[in-house]
Amino acid sequence: MSVWESLKSRQSALTDRPLLALFEEENRADDFAIETADMRFDYAKTNIDRDTRAELIKLAEDAGVEQKRDAMFAGVEINETEGRAVLHTALRNLDGGPVILDGKDVMPGILDTLSAMRSFATKIRQSHITDVVNIGIGGSDLGPAMATAALSPYHDGPRCHFVSNVDGAQIADTLRVLDAKHTLVIVASKTFTTIETMTNARTARAWMADNGGDPKAQFAALSTAEDKTADFGIDPGQVFGFEDWVGGRYSVWGPIGLSLMIAIGPKGFDAFLRGAQAMDTHFRAAKTLENIPMMLALVGIWHNQICGHATRAVLPYDQRLAQLPAYLQQLEMESNGKSVQIDGSDVTHNTGPVVWGAAGTNGQHAFYQLIHQGTRVIPCEFMVAANGHEADLHHHHHLLIANCFAQSEALMRGRSLIEATKIMAAKGLTGDELDRQARHRVFPGNRPSTTLTYPLLDPYTLGQIIALYEHRVFVEGVILGINSYDQWGVELGKELATSLQPVVEGIEPATHKDGSTAKLVDYVLRHRS
Secondary structure, eight states, X not given: OOHHHHHHHHHHHHTTOOHHHHTTSTTHHHHTEEEOSSOEEEOTTSSOOHHHHHHHHHHHHHHTHHHHHHHHHHTOOOBTTTTBOOOGGGGGOSSSOOOEETTEEOHHHHHHHHHHHHHHHHHHHTSSOOEEEEEOOTHHHHHHHHHHHHTGGXXXXXXXXXXXXXXXXXXXXXXXXXXXXXXXXXEEOSSSOOHHHXXXXXXXXXXXXXXXXXXXXXXXXXXXOHHHHHHHTOOGGGEEOOOTTSOGGGOTTTGGGHHHHHHHHHHHHHHHHHHHHHHHHXXXXXXXXXXHHHHHHHHHHIIXXXXXXXXXXXXXXXXXXXXXXXXXXXXXXXXXXXXXXXXXXXXXSOOOOEEEEOOTTGGGGTTHHHHHHSSSOOOEEEEEESSOSOGGGHHXXXXXXXXXXXXXXXXXXXXXXXXXXXXXXXXXXXXXHHHHHHHHTOBOOOOOEEEEEESOOOHHHHHHHHHHHHHHHHHHHHHHTOOTTOOGGGHHHHHHHHHHHHHHTTSSOSTTSOHHHHHHHHHHHHHOO
């Protein structure tokens, strides 16, 4: 019997075991948690026992996770379908040694770019610029937008705005309230050809020129296409490039993070990098049982591939992390949303789960009903800081933490029909009405969750959290035998959109399209004002 088969057999036998029964094991709360100097990861409220955990670890060993981890950090081309190394970790290698790729140390170039970013960010922070507009999409937007919002207590630079959607409403609403003479526009596109980004960039350039700004001085580019940025009119000294071994959704650590650096300053950005570097060191050095990314990934494999739970909810109890679930949607679903293994064969298990969520406590008044009493089990990943930034509002933070911990406890404990009946009987109900009302108040319980806690959401901690989830994606991808670093699934829609644009504009007929698409285009053309 394979380890996969053994795990599935074990899960079938454990389906009805109450989670609370696991706490009869001595020291479960500590044995099923990992605490470092900076954070505590608790997975005790899952249906994983010691024997199950041992088999999950065997699964990782059989997949060669540690060997492939070391290969990634060493610059081996683990992105095999594109023939590329995966070295976003080198962008935060501030205290490490050389990183050799094709016989050359890439660190001098990385550090030179970081130095140039620091100089530019300092110049902007000391200038007349009051607002920065970052134009990008996908990884060129989600990372810096999320991180900038998360670290708002550390903002002492210009205000930052983010435009990603090609829907003209977003850029129109963003630019409408800004002064073109005091705005810096950052265009983030590695190839400088991304259609949504370049459409918005041209609109911003026209706006700036029409409203007294200087596009040549007030535009910067995050791109490797220096010929295209020059044609666009951007000063070469304000162009910051990065290599193809940095994937878009892993790029916030380098030039794509320029807007964040301008907002919080070079020192704050360095702390952000050092937090990620600390998680890299932990991931490489810690044994599996003491390794947070490893165990977070194995919990994910247990819930999704073994238990069959198709989604996972990311629930940060921190309003400033409200954009983290959307960031992790791309990180996880674009990375591991695959159906073919690296060798070209079909995968034999479900791959990436649907990732979703929202900040607590807002989510409690939106979708927690489904999580607690719905018919599908949704594993939850809670996270909360021990301290908030608002010292004069500490009572808010105490209530926030209480809600976070209460939700995970409620998901585990549930409420039985006997308990619900006692509650309703105390309200004076009897007979059939007592039974009916009690049934509505039953909570199944036995719903798994993990909790990540840390002292304070500062740049260092945020760097750790993002790197933690990056490595979780890597481990899950290796176990599933897929390439987490390509994204061919986004290409077909792009190609079809390019061919459809002249049809939607009425320049070409829709005769080559299917009947449904042709009729939709016809409707738009008939109703266009």
